[in-house]
Amino acid sequence: MQQETKTVELTGAEIFVRCLQEEGADLIFGYPGGSVLHIYDALYRQDKVKHILVRHEQGAVHAAEGFAKSTGKPGVVLVTSGPGATNAVTGIADAYMDSVPMVVFTGQVPTSLIGNDAFQEVDTVGITRPCVKHNFLVKDVKDLATTIKKAFYVATTGRPGPVVVDIPKDITAARCEFSYPKSIKMRSYNPTVKGHSGQIRKAVDLILSAKQPMLYTGGGVILGNAAKSLTELTRLLNYPITNTLMGLGGYPASDRQFLGMLGMHGTYEANMAMHHADVLIAIGARFDDRVTGNIEKFCPHARIVHVDVDPASISKNVKVDVPIVGQVDPVLKAMIKEIKAGEARPDQEALAKWWKQIDEWRAMDCLKYDKTSELIKPQHVLETLWRLTKGDAFVCSDVGQHQMWTAQFYGFDKPNRWINSGGLGTMGFGLPAAIGTQIAHPDETVVCVTGEASIQMCIQELSTALQYHLPIKVVALNNRYMGMVRQWQEFFYQGRYAMSYMDALPDFVQLAEAYGHVGMRIEQPGDVEGAIQEALKMKDRLVFMDFVTDQSENVYPMVPAGAGQNEMILL
Amino acid sequence: MENESGALSRVAGLFSARGYNIESLTVAPTEDPTLSRLTLVTRGSDEVIEQITKQLNKLVDVVKLLDLTEHRHIEREMMMVKLKVQDGEQRAEVVRMTEIFRGHIIDVSNTTYVVELTGDSPKLDAFIDAVRGFEVVEVVRSGVMGIARGDVALRL
Numbered sequence: 001m002q003q004e005t006k007t008v009e010l011t012g013a014e015i016f017v018r019c020l021q022e023e024g025a026d027l028i029f030g031y032p033g034g035s036v037l038h039i040y041d042a043l044y045r046q047d048k049v050k051h052i053l054v055r056h057e058q059g060a061v062h063a064a065e066g067f068a069k070s071t072g073k074p075g076v077v078l079v080t081s082g083p084g085a086t087n088a089v090t091g092i093a094d095a096y097m098d099s100v101p102m103v104v105f106t107g108q109v110p111t112s113l114i115g116n117d118a119f120q121e122v123d124t125v126g127i128t129r130p131c132v133k134h135n136f137l138v139k140d141v142k143d144l145a146t147t148i149k150k151a152f153y154v155a156t157t158g159r160p161g162p163v164v165v166d167i168p169k170d171i172t173a174a175r176c177e178f179s180y181p182k183s184i185k186m187r188s189y190n191p192t193v194k195g196h197s198g199q200i201r202k203a204v205d206l207i208l209s210a211k212q213p214m215l216y217t218g219g220g221v222i223l224g225n226a227a228k229s230l231t232e233l234t235r236l237l238n239y240p241i242t243n244t245l246m247g248l249g250g251y252p253a254s255d256r257q258f259l260g261m262l263g264m265h266g267t268y269e270a271n272m273a274m275h276h277a278d279v280l281i282a283i284g285a286r287f288d289d290r291v292t293g294n295i296e297k298f299c300p301h302a303r304i305v306h307v308d309v310d311p312a313s314i315s316k317n318v319k320v321d322v323p324i325v326g327q328v329d330p331v332l333k334a335m336i337k338e339i340k341a342g343e344a345r346p347d348q349e350a351l352a353k354w355w356k357q358i359d360e361w362r363a364m365d366c367l368k369y370d371k372t373s374e375l376i377k378p379q380h381v382l383e384t385l386w387r388l389t390k391g392d393a394f395v396c397s398d399v400g401q402h403q404m405w406t407a408q409f410y411g412f413d414k415p416n417r418w419i420n421s422g423g424l425g426t427m428g429f430g431l432p433a434a435i436g437t438q439i440a441h442p443d444e445t446v447v448c449v450t451g452e453a454s455i456q457m458c459i460q461e462l463s464t465a466l467q468y469h470l471p472i473k474v475v476a477l478n479n480r481y482m483g484m485v486r487q488w489q490e491f492f493y494q495g496r497y498a499m500s501y502m503d504a505l506p507d508f509v510q511l512a513e514a515y516g517h518v519g520m521r522i523e524q525p526g527d528v529e530g531a532i533q534e535a536l537k538m539k540d541r542l543v544f545m546d547f548v549t550d551q552s553e554n555v556y557p558m559v560p561a562g563a564g565q566n567e568m569i570l571l
Numbered sequence: 572m573e574n575e576s577g578a579l580s581r582v583a584g585l586f587s588a589r590g591y592n593i594e595s596l597t598v599a600p601t602e603d604p605t606l607s608r609l610t611l612v613t614r615g616s617d618e619v620i621e622q623i624t625k626q627l628n629k630l631v632d633v634v635k636l637l638d639l640t641e642h643r644h645i646e647r648e649m650m651m652v653k654l655k656v657q658d659g660e661q662r663a664e665v666v667r668m669t670e671i672f673r674g675h676i677i678d679v680s681n682t683t684y685v686v687e688l689t690g691d692s693p694k695l696d697a698f699i700d701a702v703r704g705f706e707v708v709e710v711v712r713s714g715v716m717g718i719a720r721g722d723v724a725l726r727l
């Protein structure tokens with residue numbers, strides 16, 4: 001560890017702020033309270049680090065996730081001890097499941113009171129332990145700078161994830177000399193970067209021997225900044241490709257080789273191609289149960305290559321034949337080089353047959369819906385949104401049917417534009433995530449697609465959006481149901497709609513207006529396009545579009561839980 | 572692993588969160604005070620053991636991990652057993668058993684003996700079986716410690 005030579009004596013709170021500056025973390029999302037008051041005072045007395053005040057700590061973490069997912073940079077959060085920390089836990093768990101790089105600073109009661117059931121004391125390190133990549137309790141002001149350096153290092157390297165740093169109040173008042181380590185080495189943490197060259201060669205041989213190949217790529221491509229290399233490899237091979245929910249945008253959706261998303265609500269062609277593939281090339285994807293369906297029936301004919309930076313993701317759910325541990329980008333580049341240098345080429349004849357088969361599956365048009373309906377179809381809203389934003393908006397989604405329709409109907413051609421909660425599936429994610437995204441991209445169109453149930457879980461953040469003049473476009477698909485729950489009850493509980501009807505809904509137009517924004521209610525299919533156009537024109541206002549949609553619409557296709565990927569319910 | 576508060580609960584928490592079982596666990600600081608060494612006994616199919624190994628390696632506090640069952644190795648556990656001894660005959664019998672098992676009597680009172688015994692776990696189980704005839708007041712076992720034979724070593 002190298003030390004800076006110049007040193008000055010500072011308080012812990014000042015050291016905290018200086019560390020953020022040194023890390024280039026000039027934006028933090030947070031909410032004050034007793035144990036972090038010294039820190040807030042230090043923030044007040046400088047102007048390099050900007051603090052965004054949310055309305056609930058869960059919102060701070062989701063906003064930081066939106067910031068991180070849309071920029072690739074770590075999100076930073078600051079909350080107080082006790083309820084501040086517990087409110088943040090849902091967001092931390094969400095970031096953990098989706099491998100979002102993030103550092104969350106929590107205040108803690110003074111060291112001398114820890115363990116005394118002191119006012120606003122909780123065991124933050126204990127509570128967050130199972131849902132963080134790592135966490136720290138700072139016990140001495142002398143360790144503060146190094147701990148913060150370690151936190152950013154761990155959060156952003158290897159498989160990214162949230163790191164919590166719990167800082168007792170007395171540490172923020174204590175003084176010591178400040179020097180920020182330039183680099184850090186940890187003997188117990190050494191993530192792999194480059195893949196094993198022998199394994200890469202083996203993988204390339206297998207890939208080129210395929211007759212019915214399939215590329216299955218996930219969030220790792222986005223997190224690893226590898227969309228360009230993935231596109232190059234896929235084009236070079238002329239193989240079909242599918243993305244997981246988290247991997248959308250990793251390959252251009254408008255391209256002929258793209259078969260759409262796979263999995264529970266994936267396309268017919270993507271799931272069928274998975275099922276019939278003889279070689280599966282999994283890249284930065286973790287064989288989640290929403291993707292595989294019944295593991296026993298998953299890809300019965302395929303030999304599998306799996307590239308992942310986390311060895312624990314490999315052969316966890318599905319045994320693979322050629323594992324490669326490493327960062328996607330260098331591994332993909334090495335594969336491209338290896339293919340170009342070698343003689344072997346894909347079997348064109350087999351590939352032509354395979355594409356013919358895939359085109360037949362495609363012709364099923366599995367995403368079709370009734371375009372003549374008198375009711376607003378949610379799919380129609382999203383298709384129109386896609387067209388009017390030229391497929392180029394940042395789209396932050398909540399959780400439910402609307403999320404699946406967005407994944408199906410808003411084709412992303414670029415990475416980092418699709419921001420949603422996949423692993424934890426946290427309702428309430430969308431609006432705060434849009435706040436973080438809009439702050440990171442002030443001049444871009446940022447949309448929050450949501451449902452009337454999800455939006456109410458973090459609706460208070462409409463106030464944050466006003467404070468920071470964030471012109472987010474909220475597209476609420478209001479079906480008066482927890483639609484995703486209703487769909488399961490329709491399919492698997494004989495239509496017993498227990499507690500899934502959203503009664504006593506607020507008037508969202510008035511609600512938006514009360515928060516100082518523009519509200520619109522859209523009830524006719526013919527008004528959809530005009531409303532979105534009008535909203536997009538209001539460049540400096542948040543517009544809440546309340547689309548009253550067909551209540552009975554379901555998400556198709558659907559692989560029921562426990563079924564094989566080829567056993568889809570179609571419309 | 573790093574000799575830091577919290578490191579042990581990360582390991583224990585991992586096992587409970589992921590549904591793996593811990594048969595025994597021993598931990599103590601090493602000659603390098605920044606490190607502690609932990610021996611954990613668990614059971615599972617090859618796939619489960621592979622996952623456990625990977626998940627443990629992923630913990631930032633875990634410095635190095637060795638699956639001893641992949642190597643020739645030695646396992647030892649220590650046990651202290653407190654037995655009620657009523658009369659001379661019983662005392663003589665306990666002394667005899669302790670000798671057979673190569674243990675030691677480390678505490679004597681009017682009515683009890685404490686026997687100390689070291690060995691692999693089946694040997695300790697066998698001793699308990701052998702003294703069934705006596706009233707066993709207390710049994711304390713250390714949990715298993717292990718070390719590889721020959722050149723294989725778990726060190727930095």
Ligand SMILES: Cc1cc2nc3c(=O)[nH]c(=O)nc-3n(C[C@H](O)[C@H](O)[C@H](O)COP(=O)(O)OP(=O)(O)OC[C@H]3O[C@@H](n4cnc5c(N)ncnc54)[C@H](O)[C@@H]3O)c2cc1C
Nearest residue numbers: 218219220224245246263264265284286309328422423425
């Ligand atoms: C209502 C609902 C429905 C859903 N339905 C579907 C569905 O139909 N289809 C679907 O796909 N998902 C669906 N999901 C999402 C699902 O739950 C999982 O979140 C998702 O499938 C996981 O995506 P992933 O495999 O890309 O992994 P991620 O969670 O994105 O994980 C990334 C993987 O890449 C690795 N990685 C990270 N960075 C790198 C790097 N730089 N280099 C190499 N490897 C790296 C990680 O170790 C990890 O293994 C649904 C979620 C909800 C809430």
Ligand SMILES: Cc1ncc(C[n+]2csc(CCOP(=O)(O)OP(=O)(O)O)c2C)c(N)n1
Nearest residue numbers: 400401402427451452453454481482483484
């Ligand atoms: C915090 C939280 N609670 C419960 C759920 C379970 N859940 C998943 S989708 C859903 C309904 C979402 O309803 P809405 O936001 O209206 O979206 P829709 O499905 O109608 O499009 C529920 C309750 C969840 N994902 N997150």
Ligand SMILES: [Mg+2]
Nearest residue numbers: 451452481483
């Ligand atoms: Mg709804």
